[in-house]
Amino acid sequence: MVTIRELAKKCGCSASTVSMVLNNRPLARYIPATTKATIRQIAVEMKYQPNIFAQSLRANRSYTVGVMVFDITDPYCTYILRGIENKLNAASIAYLLFDAQNNRERFDRNLESMLQRRVDGLILVANSLQTDPAVLEKVEIPHVPVVVIGRELRGLEFASTVVINNHRGGYIALEHLYTLGHREIAFIRGPKTIADSVLRWEGIGKFAKEANLKISREWTLELVEVPTTSAEGLEAVKSLLHAGRRRFSAVLAFDDMTALGVIRGLSEAGLEVPRDCSVIGFDDIDAAGYYNPPLTTVRQPMLRMGEEAASALLDYVNAGQKKRKAQVVHRVLEPEIVVRRSTGPVHKAQKKTAGQLHEARKSGEQ
Amino acid sequence: MVTIRELAKKCGCSASTVSMVLNNRPLARYIPATTKATIRQIAVEMKYQPNIFAQSLRANRSYTVGVMVFDITDPYCTYILRGIENKLNAASIAYLLFDAQNNRERFDRNLESMLQRRVDGLILVANSLQTDPAVLEKVEIPHVPVVVIGRELRGLEFASTVVINNHRGGYIALEHLYTLGHREIAFIRGPKTIADSVLRWEGIGKFAKEANLKISREWTLELVEVPTTSAEGLEAVKSLLHAGRRRFSAVLAFDDMTALGVIRGLSEAGLEVPRDCSVIGFDDIDAAGYYNPPLTTVRQPMLRMGEEAASALLDYVNAGQKKRKAQVVHRVLEPEIVVRRSTGPVHKAQKKTAGQLHEARKSGEQ
DNA sequence: TCCCGAAGTTCGATTTAAATG
DNA sequence: GCATTTAAATCGAACTTCGGG
Numbered sequence: 001m002v003t004i005r006e007l008a009k010k011c012g013c014s015a016s017t018v019s020m021v022l023n024n025r026p027l028a029r030y031i032p033a034t035t036k037a038t039i040r041q042i043a044v045e046m047k048y049q050p051n052i053f054a055q056s057l058r059a060n061r062s063y064t065v066g067v068m069v070f071d072i073t074d075p076y077c078t079y080i081l082r083g084i085e086n087k088l089n090a091a092s093i094a095y096l097l098f099d100a101q102n103n104r105e106r107f108d109r110n111l112e113s114m115l116q117r118r119v120d121g122l123i124l125v126a127n128s129l130q131t132d133p134a135v136l137e138k139v140e141i142p143h144v145p146v147v148v149i150g151r152e153l154r155g156l157e158f159a160s161t162v163v164i165n166n167h168r169g170g171y172i173a174l175e176h177l178y179t180l181g182h183r184e185i186a187f188i189r190g191p192k193t194i195a196d197s198v199l200r201w202e203g204i205g206k207f208a209k210e211a212n213l214k215i216s217r218e219w220t221l222e223l224v225e226v227p228t229t230s231a232e233g234l235e236a237v238k239s240l241l242h243a244g245r246r247r248f249s250a251v252l253a254f255d256d257m258t259a260l261g262v263i264r265g266l267s268e269a270g271l272e273v274p275r276d277c278s279v280i281g282f283d284d285i286d287a288a289g290y291y292n293p294p295l296t297t298v299r300q301p302m303l304r305m306g307e308e309a310a311s312a313l314l315d316y317v318n319a320g321q322k323k324r325k326a327q328v329v330h331r332v333l334e335p336e337i338v339v340r341r342s343t344g345p346v347h348k349a350q351k352k353t354a355g356q357l358h359e360a361r362k363s364g365e366q
Numbered sequence: 367m368v369t370i371r372e373l374a375k376k377c378g379c380s381a382s383t384v385s386m387v388l389n390n391r392p393l394a395r396y397i398p399a400t401t402k403a404t405i406r407q408i409a410v411e412m413k414y415q416p417n418i419f420a421q422s423l424r425a426n427r428s429y430t431v432g433v434m435v436f437d438i439t440d441p442y443c444t445y446i447l448r449g450i451e452n453k454l455n456a457a458s459i460a461y462l463l464f465d466a467q468n469n470r471e472r473f474d475r476n477l478e479s480m481l482q483r484r485v486d487g488l489i490l491v492a493n494s495l496q497t498d499p500a501v502l503e504k505v506e507i508p509h510v511p512v513v514v515i516g517r518e519l520r521g522l523e524f525a526s527t528v529v530i531n532n533h534r535g536g537y538i539a540l541e542h543l544y545t546l547g548h549r550e551i552a553f554i555r556g557p558k559t560i561a562d563s564v565l566r567w568e569g570i571g572k573f574a575k576e577a578n579l580k581i582s583r584e585w586t587l588e589l590v591e592v593p594t595t596s597a598e599g600l601e602a603v604k605s606l607l608h609a610g611r612r613r614f615s616a617v618l619a620f621d622d623m624t625a626l627g628v629i630r631g632l633s634e635a636g637l638e639v640p641r642d643c644s645v646i647g648f649d650d651i652d653a654a655g656y657y658n659p660p661l662t663t664v665r666q667p668m669l670r671m672g673e674e675a676a677s678a679l680l681d682y683v684n685a686g687q688k689k690r691k692a693q694v695v696h697r698v699l700e701p702e703i704v705v706r707r708s709t710g711p712v713h714k715a716q717k718k719t720a721g722q723l724h725e726a727r728k729s730g731e732q
Numbered sequence: 733t734c735c736c737g738a739a740g741t742t743c744g745a746t747t748t749a750a751a752t753g
Numbered sequence: 754g755c756a757t758t759t760a761a762a763t764c765g766a767a768c769t770t771c772g773g774g
Contacts, residue, residue, distance in 0.1 A: 003765060014738045019767055027768085030735050049482055053428070054765035057419035057743050064462070064483075072451070073444045073652065081438055085465050089472075094483060096430070097463040099451050109455075117418055117430075117460060230656035257656075264658045286439065290596035290623075292630045292658045369744060380759050385746055393747085396756050420744035423764050 007048045011039050018043070022050075056118075061321075065313060066114035066122040068098040068107070071227060075285040076302060080125050080149060083306020091314055093120075102127070102227055111138065121145040121313045127194065127226060145316040145326065147309040152195060160312045160328040162305050166196050169298045169335040170203025173252055173280050176296070176337050178211055181346035182250040182278060186219040188236045188262065190254035191226055197254060200282065204252070219248050228254060233261025234268075241269055249277060249346050256281035256288045256297055263291065263342060274344035284338055294340035301333050308333070373414045377405050384409070388416075422484075427687075431679060432480035432488040434464040434473070437593060441651040442668060446491050446515060449672020457680055459486075468493070468593055477504065487511040487679045493560065493592060511682040511692065513675040518561060526678045526694040528671050532562050535664045535701040536569025539618055539646050542662070542703050544577055547712035548616040548644060552585040554602045554628065556620035557592055563620060566648065570618070585614050594620065599627025600634075607635055615643060615712050622647035622654045622663055629657065629708060640710035650704055660706035667699050674699070 008015045013035075020028035021039045028036065056062050067084060069077040081097075088095055096119065098110035114122055115138075126148055136146060136159060146159045153161050177185055187204070190197030208215050221236045233253060240248070251266075253259035259281030263273050271277055273293055281288060284299035312329050319326035374381045379401075386394040387405045394402065422428050433450060435443040447463075454461055462485065464476035480488055481504075492514055502512060502525060512525045519527050543551055553570070556563030574581050587602045599619060606614070617632075619625035625647030629639050637643055639659055647654060650665035678695050685692035 004767090005765080015766075016739080016768080017737060020737090023767080025768085027737095031737080035736095050767095051423070051765050052483055053419060053423040053426070054743090055767080057417070057423050057745095057765085058767055060419070060743075062419070067463075072447055073441065075439065075441070078439045078444060081463075082465065082467075085438070085463075089475075092479075094462045094464075094479060096460045097433075097447075097451075098460075099448065101448075106455075113458075113460060116415055260656055260658075264656065264660075267658050287653045287656075290626055290630065290653075292626070292633050294630075370746090371744080381745075382747080382759055383757090386758095389746080391747085393758095397758080401757095416746095417744050420764090421746080423744085423766095424746055426764075 001051070002046045002048050004048070004050065007039075007043055007046055010046065011042050013039070060118075061120055062118050063093060064117070064119055065093055065095045065317075066098060066117070066119035067095045067125070068100055068110050068114070068122065069125040070100045070107075070127045071102050072097075072099040074227065075287070076283055076300070077125055079285075079302035080306040080309075083303040083308075084123060084310045085306075086303075087307050087310030087314065093314070095123075107135070111135070115144065119144065121147070121317045123147045123149065123309050123313055124151075125149045126151040145313060145320070147313045147316075149305055149309050150196070154330060157328060160309075160316065160330065162309045162312065162331045162333070164300050164305070164333045164335050166199035166335075167203040167206070169282060169300075170200035170205075171207045172203075172335070172337050173200075173282065173298045174204045174207040174213075175211075176339070176343065177250045177252060177278060177280060178207070178213065180250075180278065180343060183213065183346075184219075184248045184250075185213075185215075186237075186240050186248040186251045187215065187221070188233065188251065188253045188258055189220060189222045190228065191223050194226065200254070218243065223254060223258065228257050230257050230261030230264065233258035234265040235261075237262040237265035238269070241265075250343070251277060251279045253279065253281050256283040256285045256295060259295055259297065259342070260287060260291055263293070263295070273342050275347070278343040280343055288338075288340070291342075293342050296340045296343040297338050298335045299338045300335055304333060367417070368412045368414050370414070370416065373409055373412055376412065377408050379405070426484075427486055428484050429459060430483070430485055431459055431461045431683075432464060432483070432485035433461045433491070434466055434476050434480070434488065435491040436466045436473075436493045437468050438463075438465040440593065441653070442649055442666070443491055445668035446672040446675075449669040449674075450489060450676045451672075452669075453673050453676030453680065459680065461489075473501070477501070481510065485510065487513070487683045489513045489515065489675050489679055491515045492517040511679060511686070513679045513682075515671055515675050516562070520696060523694060526675075526682065526696065528675045528678065528697045528699070530666050530671070530699045530701050532565035532701075533569040533572070535648060535666075536566035536571075537573045538569075538701070538703050539566075539648065539664050540570045540573040540579075541577075542705070542709065543616045543618060543644060543646060544573070544579065546616075546644065546709060549579065549712075550585075550614045550616075551579075551581075552603075552606050552614040552617045553581065553587070554599065554617065554619045554624055555586060555588045556594065557589050560592065566620070584609065589620060589624065594623050596623050596627030596630065599624035600631040601627075603628045603631035604635070607631075616709070617643060617645045619645065619647050622649040622651045622661060625661055625663065625708070626653060626657055629659070629661070639708050641713075644709040646709055654704075654706070657708075659708050662706045662709040663704050664701045665704045666701055670699060 004015045004018055008018045018039055021036050022043060071077055100107040100110060121144060136156060143158060148159060149162045152163055153159055189201055223232055251262050253262050259279050262279050266273055266277055273279055281295050281297040284297045288295040288297050308331050316326040370381045370384055374384045384405055387402050437443055466473040466476060487510060502522060514525060515528045518529055519525055555567055589598055617628050619628050625645050628645050632639055632643050639645055647661050647663040650663045654661040654663050674697050682692040
């Protein structure tokens with residue numbers, strides 16, 4: 001690897017001159033254009049690449065940010081990551097990836113690791129288990145700027161946030177089912193420990209109130225585990241069906257994974273989606289698009305969330321570099337409904353709702 | 367941030383002493399145990415953390431490896447990544463993640479970027495578009511050790527590989543269908559440009575020959591695009607069904623994404639899986655497990671592939687550090703069949719095979 | 733005074749060579 | 754000669770300061 005001194009020798013000048021020229025410093029302003037051109041040319045010829053270790057040491061910057069996701073195998077995370085990558089790439093900033101694997105100890109270890117490596121900033125893709133403000137206190141010490149995705153978090157003067165309007169998401173999900181004529185709807189709520197879940201439920205409540213729709217407690221289940229899995233959705237819908245005479249013509253699930261399990265549960269019980277029962281999810285993960293049948297869902301703009309987060313972080317870091325005062329931002333993105341084939345109107349022909357149909361078939365089988 | 371000199375002052379000794387003690391250098395051997403203990407204790411109290419920039423500059427190592435995947439939104443990649451993460455984490459090595467996004471220019475840019483950042487080694491999760499040996503030539507120049515996952519590549523003395531036995535995979539996939547009684551089988555091959563695809567096809571051919579099974583050219587389609595999508599699987603099976611009087615009772619798809627599309631295509635054509643037609647995939651991505659119905663597939667041990675790759679890289683890097691001669695390795699992992707619900711026996715009652723059934727229904731509808 | 737360029741210092745940890753009692 | 758410690762050099766880029774024309 002060629003150093004700046006070797007390059008300087010070849011150019012017949014000093015290292016300072018080379019440095020100033022290649023970095024377009026003000027001091028290089030009076031150096032003749034021909035000299036500059038020669039230096040640049042020789043630099044290319046010799047494939048000179050400034051040693052990033054030396055640069056980092058000098059500038060006290062790593063030119064690297066840290067990104068921690070709560071679960072890299074979760075497609076929600078990977079699309080956010082794609083958004084982050086797009087922005088960072090454009091700014092020639094590389095990133096260290098850390099995966100918390102839904103595990104608090106790992107989360108803490110990773111955080112430690114990122115700080116030890118002196119990242120210029122960090123992005124946390126959070127499920128709510130992990131990012132209570134307390135966790136971030138240790139981040140404050142070296143004043144590393146942070147952007148948190150997916151978790152409301154105000155009042156920390158070094159932390160920006162990017163979230164979606166979960167309240168609105170819950171609202172439009174129920175609205176969609178209502179518009180299709182559904183009045184008897186089962187709900188599979190997310191764990192109460194998750195902030196998203198609470199907000200979505202409030203949005204659902206708001207629409208119900210406005211539409212004068214009654215939410216039956218008996219058709220409302222609550223998931224307990226994070227992460228959610230399709231297996232839980234499957235179990236949930238089975239217990240709903242076993243609840244007996246209950247009737248419902250649609251299921252509103254906390255998220256896509258749950259919803260996919262619900263669809264499978266209905267299929268296995270001999271019910272067809274959406275003919276016998278509609279199902280709606282939340283997120284719009286890839287699998288929603290290619291499921292059998294494809295899932296209607298409330299879409300989180302994951303790519304944009306990642307891009308916004310990366311932009312916010314870069315702005316903050318660059319501002320700090322130029323000694324301007326950096327501003328935290330709190331962005332709220334709007335979700336949108338994506339209508340596919342898992343929801344449909346309540347047919348006139350559809351005399352019986354899902355629960356009843358199931359009952360009927362069961363008796364028929366026996 | 368406290369430096370080693372500040373720490374030394376507090377300890378009443380020189381920076382050299384502190385350095386030697388904290389790093390357990392041989393020279394520290396005669397330093398009294400009490401002194402050492404004091405130094406260590408004060409280091410903890412002052413929260414001393416060696417500046418990694420300075421360490422890197424001195425040692426000419428980044429203590430960081432680069433990992434490039436071909437598509438971070440592909441679940442195949444994320445499980446491999448999880449395996450890599452597990453091993454690297456245990457060795458306190460962080461990694462820079464790069465995503466080629468199935469794009470050759472990005473691949474090259476990222477490679478450049480990794481080298482510029484002087485990673486200690488790199489892992490490439492390759493689809494075959496990208497890793498012809500020529501690409502790796504530029505890696506050789508700075509003698510950076512490489513591990514390639516998913517692509518056979520011998521003869522480069524700095525590159526290890528981790529692959530699965532694709533030939534065997536194809537063999538056992540067909541064997542599974544054959545054992546269930548299927549004799550009339552449709553094939554959706556992968557693109558010929560992908561090495562995996564060719565090898566799997568050879569394995570299929572081998573079993574067919576041994577079992578004296580005829581592979582009909584008319585029931586064999588070939589995908590052209592990378593990445594594969596479920597949409598292509600759907601299209602493929604539709605064109606198979608439209609081919610008319612053709613009869614087949616099972617479909618062997620190139621990979622899971624394709625297979626999932628096939629299942630949906632069959633469903634949309636009114637055929638039930640596996641009653642009317644069995645479907646088998648390849649990979650065992652998450653979605654295979656929660657699909658409707660769950661997919662029988664040939665499993666690639668992705669977690670292990672990642673772990674093996676990371677281990678191989680660490681071994682190589684550490685060997686180089688200790689000036690032992692580093693060894694490249696070429697690991698071949700065995701795939702295994704995962705039987706779920708998308709395959710079943712050919713029923714005696716199943717008078718007609720999928721193609722015929724479809725024909726029958728079509729006429730019935732008209 | 734203005735233009736051009738170089739010598740020398742800094743960043744922080746590690747290591748070599750050498751110096752103490 | 755031995756146990757114990759340290760001053761000084763090193764890694765490479767960037768910037769401050771200074772000097773010659």
